[in-house]
Amino acid sequence: MVKILWRKNPLTGLWVKIKKYKSGKTKILGVAKKKGGRLIKKKKEDDGRPTIENGKLVMLPRRGYVYLGRDVKDVGKKGLDSLKEVKGILREMEKDAKHGISLKTINARTRTLFLAVLHDSDFSEKEKEKAVKMINKFRKKFGWKPFEIKKPLK
Secondary structure, three states: OEEEEEEEOOOOOOEEEEEEEOOOOEEEEEEEOOOOOOEEEEOOOOOOEEEEEOOEEEEEOOOOOOOOOOOOOOOOOOOOOOHHHHHHHHHHHHHHHHOOOOHHHHHHHHHHHHHHHHHOOOOOHHHHHHHHHHHHHHHHHOOOOOOOOOOOOO
């Protein structure tokens, strides 16, 4: 059974058309000015992941860096290489959660960020520990279990 739902974004006043499956999985189909109206921006399969920027729904490309929005600036080398970037990504995830991105998606993104921090060679052991503490603090804010480091950091 598939349901088509319309949800209003309180900041922009735009309506988001969502397809909800029986399994609980949802898919964003597009954005319209009024409920049941013509879609302004249709979501294509290659559009990527949704995020909120300046109160607007934006689709970011699926491929690319770990960054979750264009507001987090890449400092230094390409990719994740500073605690400032980790903090910015967590801030963007919190904004996304407030604007209606599902908590399931935010939870998955924290997992991705956690793994990116652990496998990144640009971070020292101390920086990795600090980044994991920041991620766990963020997760506790949402009532989720913190991540545990099972292997020694390198």
